[in-house]
Amino acid sequence: MEFSWGSGQESRRLLLSLLFLAAWKAGSGQVHYSVPEEAKRGTFVGRIAQDLGLELAELVPRLFRLASKGHGDLLEVNLQDGILFVNSRIDREELCGRSAECSIHLEVIVDRPLQVFHVEVEVKDINDNPPLFPGTQKNLFMAESRPINSRIPLEGASDADIRANAMLTYTLSPNEYFSLDKPSEDERVKHLGLMLRKPLDREQSPELHLLLTATDRGKPELTGTVQLLIKVLDANDNAPAFDKTLYAVKLPENVPHGTLVMKLNASDLDEGSNADIIYSFSTDILPNVESKFYLDPITGEIMVKGYIDFEESKSYEILVEGIDKGQPPLSGHCTVMVEVEDTNDNVPVMEFKSLSLPVREDAPLGTVIALISVSDRDSGANGQVTCSLTPQVPFKLVSTFKNYYSLVLDSALDRESVANYALVVTARDGGSPSLSATASVSVEVADVNDNAPAFAQPEYTVFVKENNPPGCHIFTVSARDADAQENALVSYSLVERARVGERALSSYVSVHAESGKVYALQPLDHEELELLQFQVSARDAGVPPLGSNVTLQVFVLDENDNAPALLPLRARGGGGALSEPVSRAVGAGHVVAKVRAVDADSGYNAWLSYELQPAAGGARSPFRVALYTGEISTTRALDEADAPRQRLLVLVKDHGEPALTATATVLLSLVESGQAPRPSSRVLAGGAGAGAGAGAALVDVNVYLIVAICAVSSLLVLTLLLSTALRCSAPPSEGACGPGKPTLVCSSAVGSWSYSQQRRQRVCSGEGPPKADLMAFSPSVPDSRDIEDLQSATGDSLSKPRQPNPDWRYSASLRAGMHSSVHLEEAGILRAGPGGPDQQWPTVSSATPEPEAGEVSPPVGAGVNSNSWTFKYGPGNPKQSGPEPKKQTQVSFLLRRKEAFQSRQ
Structure with missing residues (x-):
């Protein structure tokens, strides 16, 4: 262009x-x-x-x-x-x-x-503004007596442009009386003047018309003009004269009204009214000056009458003229430059240009949260603003540009610790005293899913009685998530990592997804399932979801829901109650038969006792039944007065609450001594008598079983002896009676023999010499004094059955082994005949935690645990040994969870 x-x-x-x-x-x-x-x-x-x-x-x-x-x-x-x-x-x-x-x-x-x-x-800037004079015509009065070279000030033109476009040159139309006086080198005195070069003569030229032209230096040049009308007057030869042509004064801003700026002084060499001077503002004065200051016409005092604000104007140029009262009046001129001094009267201003909220708690360091603009209308140090942040928070202010600050993240955030920060930004200037402004910002921390649900403990143990109603509530799991909203919304579910037998875990229990309540979906059976171990998962609703697991061990507690079951034997001659011949020649205490029963329950619920019901008519029977073994024996020698056929009704009862019972009917036929066959025990179930059939066939079986047991026992004894010899040959620190838990198995007064799978365990009995893992003693019959000594030594630990320890665990497979034990007894493997050491399968025992009292297993039938098994020969539970004159023996199976066994080791 x-x-x-x-x-x-x-x-x-x-x-x-x-x-x-x-x-x-x-x-x-x-x-x-x-x-x-x-x-x-x-x-x-x-x-x-x-x-x-x-x-x-x-x-x-x-x-x-x-x-x-x-x-x-x-x-x-x-x-x-x-x-x-x-x-x-x-x-x-x-x-x-x-x-x-x-x-x-x-x-x-x-x-x-x-x-x-x-x-x-x-x-x-472009040169788009021409020079402008205050008016199109300027009237000047000048006495004809005015001296040569006197100067008459003129108001110059103004140009709104800058630099060269505002630099003006003046020209005066040609005349013989006046020449143009250019501005002085002092830039503050920019007024023109007319210099009188030739005396005036009012009579010759009463008025003079001159044209003053101002031209700028722009391209193209622009001009402005003003008409000068000079009227020539008579008289008053001397004009008022000020002390200085230019006065400079400094004035602080915000001074009160009436403050004296300065006092002018002008003098006139004339006398009388020609020397009386009236002070006034020049007609060329700017309106804003006249609104701020007052000039006393008599005294020449300049006072403040308006609000002086440095931010509005930094300086004022006051044009003053003094006019005398002569005829015609003469005037003198001066300029007063008022420089306004800044004071710290403006408070810093803050403005938030941008605000990014809320802030995620995983936001990286340096994230810009807000952009703040600060300003101060003051100048110098009064306008220099610095910002600070309080209190100590994980944020900081960074000066990004002049008068701009960024609020950025300075350290990591954690919503779970602090969810909201109240920040105060303070802007303070450098004045004295300084002024400040504050702005509050609330920074909310947005949650992210960084906390998994947490359970109070990693594992819970729950005890539930068997035969529970379907759908019953057995436990409530609860996990807490430190996050917020959906990140803290926890749902629960089963972790089906393994099956329970052949059935899925979900067929046994379920978990409510919201409440965490665990329900048993079907009745639990202690005889089928003793321990149900599973995991429950807690997951939140965050993205991605976080979770954790907790283990629940649900122990099914036994209830007395199984009545004693009598074990049937083959009956001679078919079904029905048959007579068992008993020689009349037997003495008191002779065992003539035995009632055997099992109970599918465990603990005291499977502890069976046997009672002989009174005979009809109140007659006293010559037989009695052992309370805990079920052996039927004579109480006295039989005589001719006893009825040849004896019908015995045996009541079998467990120790549950309430107790469950079963009855067995035993028929005994009393015969002469020459007619009686070899004595053997018979078991009758449900009123059916047990005969002595197939006795010859059992003899051969007994021989083979005895030979097999002897061979296995010999190999076992030899192995243990070799092991003991190797251990004894080791250094003294590894002796057979070295430190350790002293009693896993200890012998009783009548002897015992045991086997342990813990190969490297040292076993000691009391304080005697070291014993090997296999210990065999010949059973002996203790007299009443031995029994009393044993009872006094063991105290209540033997006289009263103990509550089964929770570590005892039983399985259905153990009870299934009872049948094999019955056939063993029928074969006569563990039976030595009348009066000999008769091995009885246990129906009750007490678990004791004290090592010195030995270890006795609760009644579990005749099963054998795969982890460890123990045979114990002894007088049995003292509770059942009181009235029994005949020696009793017991075989107890030590069953326990592998974990419990290892923990006791």
């Missing part, structure tokens, strides 16, 4: 190719452009997107926006091509006044992520 001059308002077009439109960057990412004032709408300013390094496709998604204080409509950005262009008329004089530098400060803000750019657009 190029300039073109026309008529009228001298419209102009500026050649844009002559201006610098290229942007440049300097410190802190600031970009500079320049544009001439009065440029037409749509004028190209710069490729702002390219210069800021932004992609055109990112402008709209990243919310590209332009901000400018008070000048937001002057410039605009085309989001399609990223070009900054003029949007409306730009008048540099209106925008910046007479300031030498004039720029439009733009803030370019883009989000995602947040970025702020600062753009300075310099407005170039």
Whole structure:
């Protein structure tokens, strides 16, 4: 473009190719452009997107926006091509006044992520303002007696442009009386003056008309003119004269009304009324000066009458003239320059340009949370603002640009520790005293799923009685999640990693997903399932979800829900109650038969006792039944008075609450001694008698079994002896009676023999010499004194059965082994005949935790555990040995969970 001059308002077009439109960057990412004032709408300013390094496709998604204080409509950005262009008329004089530098400060803000750019657009001045005089005509009164070379001040023209466009030169129309006096070198005295070069003669020329022209140095040049009308007067030869042509004074801002600025003094060499001076503001004074100051016409005192604000105007130029009262009046002129001094009277102003809330607790360090703009209208140190942050929080303020601060994350956040931060930003200037402003910001921390649900303990033990109703509530698991909202919403489920037998875990129990309640879906049977171990998972609803597991050990407690079951034997001659021959020659205490029964329950619920029901008619029977063994023996010698057929009714009862019973009927036939066969025990179940059939067939079986047991026992004894010899040959620290738990198995008064799978365990009995893992003693019959000594030594541990220890565990497979034990007894393997050591299968025992009391297993039938088994020969439970004159023996099976056994070791 190029300039073109026309008529009228001298419209102009500026050649844009002559201006610098290229942007440049300097410190802190600031970009500079320049544009001439009065440029037409749509004028190209710069490729702002390219210069800021932004992609055109990112402008709209990243919310590209332009901000400018008070000048937001002057410039605009085309989001399609990223070009900054003029949007409306730009008048540099209106925008910046007479300031030498004039720029439009733009803030370019883009989000995602947040970025702020600062753009300075310099407005170039063009010569669009001609010089202007205060008026089109100026009237001057001048005495004809005025001396040659006297100076008459004139008000110069003003040009709203700057630099060369505002530099004026003056010319005066040709005349013979006056010449033009140019401004002095003091820039503060810019007024023109007329110099009288020839004496005036009112009679010859009462009025003089001159034309004063002001021309600037712009291209093209612009001019302004004023008509000077000089009227020549008579008399009053001396004009008032001030002490100084220029007065300079400093005045603090905010001074109260009536404050004296200064007092002027002018003198007149005339006398009388020609020497009386009246002070007044010049007619060329600016309106804002006259509104701020008052001039006393008599005293010449200048006082403050308005609000003096440094931020409004930094200086005032007061034109004063002194006029005498002569005829015609003469005047003198002076200039008062009032410089306003700044005081710290403006509080800093803060403005949040951008605020990104809430902040995720996993936000990286350096994340920008807010952009803060600060400003202070004061100058110098009074306008220098610094920001601080309180209290001590994981955030900090970073100065990103002049008067801009970023609130950024300084350390890691944890919503579970602090969910909200109340920040106070303080802006303080450098004045004395300093002024400050505060702004509060509440920073909320957004939760992320960084905490898994946690149970109070890793494992729970639950005890449930068997035969529970289906769907009953047995336990409630609860996990706590430290997160919030859906991240803390916990749901529960079963972890089906293993099956329970051949059935799925979900067929036994279920877990409510919300409450964590565990329900038993079907009645549990202690005889089928003693321990149900499974895991429950807790998962939150976060993304991704987090979870943890807890183990539940559900022990099914036994109830007395199984009545004693009598074990049937083959009956001689078929079914029905048959007679068992008993020789009348037997003495007191002879065992004639035995009732055997088992109970599917465990513990005291399976502890059986036998009672002989009274005979009909109240007759006293010559037989009795052992309380805990079921052996039927004679109480006295039989005689001829006893009935040849004896019908015995045996009541078998367990120790449950309530107790369950079964009855057995035993028929005995008393015969002479020559007619009686070899004695043998018979068991009758449900009223059926047990005969002595197939006795011959059992003899052969007994022989083979005895031979097999002897062979196995010999090998076992030999192995243990070799092992003991090797151990004894070891160093003393590994002796057979070395330190350790002293008693896993200890012998009783009548002897015992035991086997243990713990190969390296040392076993000692009391304080005697070391014993090997296999210990065999010949059973002997203790007398009453031995029994009393044994009872006194063991105390209540033997006289009273103990509550079964929770570590005892039994399985259905153990009870199934009872049948094999019955056949062993029928074969006579463990029976030595009348009066000999008779091995009885146990129906009761007591578990004791004290090592010194030995270990006795509770009644579990005749099964053998795969982990360890123990045979014990002894007098049995003292509770059943009182009335028994005959020696009793017991075989007890030590059954326990492998884990419990190892823990006791």
